[in-house]
Amino acid sequence: MIKIGDNYYQTPCYIYDIKQLIQNVNAFRSLLGEDITILYATMANPRIEILKELNNLDIGTFVNSIEHLKNSLKANIPEKKINFAGSGHSKALIDEISDLNISYCADSLSQLKLINSDSNLDLGIRINVGTLLMNGFDPAPRLGINIEDISKAIEINNKISILHVYLGTNLEESDIYKKAIISLLDLAKKYPNINTIDLGGGLAFSPNDKNFAKRILLEIKQIWDNNKHSNISLIVEPGRALVRSAAKFYVKVEDVKINNGKQYIVVNSSGTWYPRKIIHDANDHFVSIIGRKDFANTQPSVIVGSTTFSKDFLAELKFPIVEIGDVIEFKYAGAYCEAMHLDFLGIDKPNIYFLNQS
């Protein structure tokens, strides 16, 4: 059990704080201004409770699956504020969404051909970033239509009005956004039906640098203000940067072992429920022990799950010696954590709690 305010919460648990989510959205809004549309990328966390709060704040979504599309609709997000993209979509999937007034960004010329001429979709194309930036950099070479093929795309469907990209993950500098804005605006000049450019997400979450978010968002706004055309709108699709600080994950220490000079801290959950270490080998965990201020005398440690899977790790770090019964907090657990959980070890889902829900 842990106590926050007057309430007790049972570990293992994720505790989402809606007040923090609202603060993050408001910060993005005020830094980017009303001119730039923000769509929340649901792959970071598709929880309906989050989507409902975002809808209250007038934020739409970027989705890449039917399930996340349905979540967005269930949260009452207006169709006009939902953008759907992906790859390898079947004709059946495209027909399923065809009557909706959402936007849909096709990943290839053959995907575009699957869209009926009478569909209600606002159409866009995902642009292959390697061919757009031509600097040898492409975070996802498998995705998108080469810029040489845009004319062919428009011949297939002349309703295409959106150019959509994703420029990379955990981006800390605005240069790449600048290059993309300028290149996409050049393309928009060439193809007069284009009325929207969409930069995707990818903004880093950098809590150690308090000015970071402010700096990069202000720079993006300034680049846009210096280059924008009156007939083109700009969309950004942050996932991680909006929700990562809006949840914490808590686990209880059930056992402690020292093997080969390392402290193994065995907790009452599994890396399958906090999979940043298993999937990304991430080491950005911001972990602490509830009620413990003294973090001196840290030891090489691994926080591990309660299974026999040899890589059932939540974090590998230098950590003070803990005791059975201690509660460990993972501070920034709102993005790509619960949403990315793995199913294979059969460990119970953690409790889910919300603070400051409207």
Ligand SMILES: Cc1ncc(COP(=O)(O)O)c(C=O)c1O
């Ligand atoms: C097109 C697009 N937009 C937004 C996102 C969200 O990215 P992030 O959570 O890094 O902001 C992704 C992630 O893959 C994406 O592909």
